Amino acid sequence: MGILFFVAVQIVQTAFLYSNDGAGWFKTVYVLAGWSSVAVSFAVFAQGWLLFSHKLSRHRLYTAALFLSLAVFDFLQTVSLLGIPLFGYALNQDDALWLLIISKGACALGLLSIYNLKDTMVSITHKRFAFMITSAVIVFGVLAFFLWHQKLPLLMNHGSINWLKKYLDLVIIAVCLIGIGSIMYRGKKDRAPSLLIIIRALIYSALGQGLMMTANHTYQWDYLLGTLSGGVAYYLMLKGVYRLTIEDPFREQQRVEARMNYLAFHDDLTGLPNKRRLTQRISSKIKNAGHEMTGVVVFNVNRFKNINDSLGHQAGDRILQLVGDRLKRNTRSREEVFSMGADEFAIILPALAGVEEGMERIRYLLKLFEKPVVIEENDYHITLCAGMAVFPQDGDTAEELIQHADTAVHHAKDYGVDVRHFVPSMQMKAKERLRLENDLRKAIEREEFYLEYQPLVHLESSEIVGMEALLRWRHPKRGFVSPAEFIPLAEESGLIVPLGEWVLRTACMQNKRWQQAGYKPICVSINLSMRQFLQPQLAERIGSILEEIGLDPKYVELEITESMTFDKETAFDQLRRLKQLGVFISIDDFGTGYSSLHYLKNMPIDRLKIDRSFVHEVMSDHNDAAIVSTIASMAHHLQLKVTAEGVENEEQLHFLKEQRCHEGQGYYFSKPISPEDFERAFLLN
Known part of the structure; x- marks a missing residue:
């Protein structure tokens, strides 16, 4: 607005000053263009020098x-042009042309030099130093011009532009073109928008000098258009510096803030809204729900730790x-899905007619996973379990509803069911589980664990050929804690690794x-957990323990x-290293997993142990009998030993002998017993 006001005043004044001179209107435009150039140049300086001064770069500072x-x-x-004397010197039109040449040449050469430098951040000290150098250049440049301007060769002869002026215009054009080519070459991999604006400014500057070069005197339209083109170049520089100093930093700040806001409320892996957003949305639903029932469902991927560790x-x-x-x-349209982190997801079910409607909806969503997921062209069957809490009956805050739904899903997981609706008694179970985990961490230090041994019997000769070491926990207050209760906790917490090594x-x-006591050497079977099995240095660790104890790996x-x-490749590699130690390998609970016969035939294993769930019903369930018979037959063909677990009576033993099972293990022979009882019952005989 200031420039526009100034322009209006100047037009009025010059209309009177040069009303009788035909060249007056040209001169008026040149004066206005000059003042505009001064204003724009100062604006470029102000934007680049003053704004965002904590983020100074060499390009910005030097520009x-x-x-x-x-x-x-440009001011001089x-x-x-106005003929105003300065410092006692009266400058003429020829001096004005020299000042214009100096300005345009310095602009072209300066941009060429600056934008061929690598743009790096600079310090405040660097800024002060640059200001001192700039001030010195300006002062000495102005003094030198006023001292020697009369000795400079003329650029006009009898009112016409001579060859020297045109030659200098040509040099400036060449510098502009070199600058354009150099900037485009340096920025060919990543041309920033501000660089493209600088290139356009150089193009207009070269175009302006070209138009001036074609004119024979300053009162021709070519020269006027050249002056205006130079003004456009200055405007583009202003625009470029504005983008570099204000718009780009502002947009970058917006982008960073948007990214931070996204990360704060979204899961980076799945792209779904996260638990923080879930809390906000539930709070909003509660605020506007009135008496409307709203369900919060938490889903958990079953056996995800095993899948994650294996694959x-x-x-x-x-x-x-x-x-x-x-x-x-x-x-559905009003339902929302969230990531809870790790292997948990959540869904808000609005406007429920009742708890049963929510449970039916959950069962529908769980059925979606009957279809396998495909990873690298392989099908994997995964299952989910779910827990639901409903507003207002299960909680009246977002935190309560999420916590209660999470408690319900863990209750479902512990009891092996698909879905559970929260009931208050589950909280006691969850607190009990937490206390048990804390006690578990202390149990190793307090030596509360001990081992029991169950014999492995050769079915034909009834000889003891081995034993399985089974972990037990005697809690000082709770008494005996079932392995089915504490082993999953140890797996989840990671304590299974030091615990497994202790076993x-x-x-x-x-x-x-027992060997040193002179008893017949037999093999001891030890279960490995998933976390143990996936340890990279497992074979080396076991080898070191056996060497330290002095026990033969066989x-x-x-x-x-x-x-x-x-994960077949990882498993095969681990098994090969374990076999190189000389130990035996068996697959426990065989028949309950997803073994591929193609891989099974190549596995470096020695034994299959038929799961007790098949042996238990072998006399009453034809399917279980067929499964046991098939596993035994397959083991013989693969030249593997086969052991039946859970043998409890004579009929089962007779059937297993008929199927040519090598060994048996179960309560029919002995329950797991202490080392002292095992020694008396099976080693002294």
Whole structure:
């Protein structure tokens, strides 16, 4: 607005001053263009120098310094056109042309130099130094011009532009073109928008000098258009610096804030809204719900830790993405899906008619996962369990509803069911579970664990050929804690690794003591957990323990489950290293997993142990009998030993003998007993 007001005043004044001179209107435009150039140059300086001064870069700083210098010389050039004496010197039109050449040449050469430098951030000290240099250049440049301007060759002869002026115009054009080519070459991989604006400014500057070069005197339209084109170049520089100093930092700040806001309320892996957003949305629903029932459902991926450990974190992440996507694609219009982190998801079910409607909706969503997920062209069957809490009966705050739904899903998982609706008694169970986990952490230090041994009997000869070491926990207050209760807790908390190593060391030491006592050497079977099995240095660790104890590896058998072979390459590599130690390998609970016969035939294993669930009903269920018979037959063909677990009576024993099972284990022979009882019952005979 200031420039427009100034322009209006100047037009009125010059209309009177040069009303009788035909060239007056040209001169008026040149004066106005000069003042505009001064204003724009100073604006470029101000934007680049003053704004966002904590984020100074070399391009910004040097461009600002350049245009401060140009503002001074453009000011002198404009004053020269008006014929106003400065410092006792009266400058003429020829001096004005020299000042214009100096300004345009410095602009072209400065932009060429600046934008061929690598743009890096600079300090405040660097800014002060640049200001001192710029001030010195301006002062000495102005003094030099006033001292020697009369010695400069003429650029006009008898009112006409001579060859020297045109030659200098040509040099400036060449510098502009070199600058354009150089900037385009340096920025060919990543051309920032501000760089493209600088290129356009150089194009208009070159165009302006070209038009001036074609004119024979300053009162021709070519020269006037050239002056205006130079003004456009200055405007583009102003626009470029504005974008560089204000718009780009502002947009970058907006982008960063938007990204931070997104990350604060979304899960980075699945792209779904996260628990924080879930809390906000539930709070909003509660506020506007009145007496309307709103369900909060938490889903948990069953056995995800095993899947993640077996297939690797990349495949585990992909499974979570697929689960989240499948839930999202099958929600209704008012339902919302959230990621709770790890292997949990949540859905808000608004406007429920009752709890049963919510349960039916959950069962429908769970059925979606009867279809396998596909990862790298392989099908994987996964299942989910769910827990639901309903507003207002199960809680009146978002935090309560989420906590109660989470409690319900863990209750469902513990009891092996698909879905549970929260009831208050579940909280007691959850608190009990937490206390048990805390006690579990202290139990190793307090030596509350001990081992019992169950004999492995050769079915034909009835000889004891081995024993299985089974972990037990005697809690100082609770008494005996079932392995089915504390083993899953140890798996989830990671305590299973040191606990498993304690079992291995203790069982091997006991076996070595019995051998040193002169008893017949037999093999001890030790279960490996998933976390243990996936340890990269497992074989080396076991080898070190056996060497320390002095136990021959042939008297140790390691039991794994089928689920541990989910990732075939990793499992095969681990099994090969374990076999190189000289230990035996068996697959425990065989028939309950997803073993592929193609892989089974190549596995470096020695034994299959038929799960007790098949043996238990073998005399009353034809399917179980067929399964046991098939496993035994397959083991013989694969030249593997086969052991039946859970043998409890004579009829089962007779059937297993008919199927040519090698060994049996179960209460028919003996329950798990203490080392002292095992020694008296089976080793002294």
